[in-house]
Amino acid sequence: MELSRIFTTFAVCMMLSVNGLHGAFYMREMCDSELQHKGERLYSQYPKYYENDLDCVLVLKTVHDYQKIFIDFDWIDLESHLSGCADYLEIYDGPDTSSPLIKRICGSYRPADFSSSGTSLTLRMVTDSSRRDKGFSLVFTSYHNTNDNHRCNSTSEFQCSNDQCIDAELECDKKTNCRDSSDEWGCPGTWLTIWAIIGIAIAALLLVTCGVMLICACCGMLCFSCIGDKKSSSTEEPATQQEITSINMTTTQPQTVHSYMPPPPAYDQGTYDDSLPPKPQ
Numbered sequence: 001m002e003l004s005r006i007f008t009t010f011a012v013c014m015m016l017s018v019n020g021l022h023g024a025f026y027m028r029e030m031c032d033s034e035l036q037h038k039g040e041r042l043y044s045q046y047p048k049y050y051e052n053d054l055d056c057v058l059v060l061k062t063v064h065d066y067q068k069i070f071i072d073f074d075w076i077d078l079e080s081h082l083s084g085c086a087d088y089l090e091i092y093d094g095p096d097t098s099s100p101l102i103k104r105i106c107g108s109y110r111p112a113d114f115s116s117s118g119t120s121l122t123l124r125m126v127t128d129s130s131r132r133d134k135g136f137s138l139v140f141t142s143y144h145n146t147n148d149n150h151r152c153n154s155t156s157e158f159q160c161s162n163d164q165c166i167d168a169e170l171e172c173d174k175k176t177n178c179r180d181s182s183d184e185w186g187c188p189g190t191w192l193t194i195w196a197i198i199g200i201a202i203a204a205l206l207l208v209t210c211g212v213m214l215i216c217a218c219c220g221m222l223c224f225s226c227i228g229d230k231k232s233s234s235t236e237e238p239a240t241q242q243e244i245t246s247i248n249m250t251t252t253q254p255q256t257v258h259s260y261m262p263p264p265p266a267y268d269q270g271t272y273d274d275s276l277p278p279k280p281q
Ligand SMILES: *[C@@H]1O[C@H](CO)[C@@H](O)[C@H](O)[C@H]1NC(C)=O
Pocket: 153, 154, 155, 156
């Protein structure tokens, strides 16, 4: 359980490090602009830490007017305190910051995914003059539901395993665009990566096993020689005891041999009766 969690985390990290950096937008480079797109990853900035005293607004728009925007966070890292958010990302359900605020995000807990109610979402990132953190990484996707009087267009769209339809090009793009991640299931690259990871894991396991066996063998040999030494030193007295008994055995053996010597042949009393000297009278 714990091991499988570590393994999946490792696998996801490997996959992200191998594939995750293909294509991305950076909010810091698009302040006060609109981004109309089928779906892509969005980072707060590049390369590492966000700036102080930011107030950056970006409006996300769907490609088609029958679509909505789905947001799935990879991770967030925005300065927060017990008293509240010091640096934060606000998300408004509409084309500007006067639209209803869906949520204000800070800290490091990955927020739940969510969707817009219409064709646009407004992101606003605000930072104070102290401390800079990593910001955020999210994937936004233009989608529609099959039950919104729109079936998935089989030539231009991918149908998720749930009722979402997304752009066909988002399938196997190493980014989670469907709410159930079904757009990244069974992708050749993914399987290659997974098999590579499994191969590496098995090789590592074999190496560790061999190492352990080698150590055990060495220990065993050491122990055996130790026990041997101990035996020869600690069993001296019993050995002499045994020697004594064996000596006793050898000394008593001739006696027993004597006692088992066949008795002298018995003479027939009758035949010699006559030869016996006559009893003195
Ligand atoms: C499906 O998408 C293709 C390519 O964008 C388009 O030509 C076609 O009209 C669409 N079909 C439907 C039923 O919307």
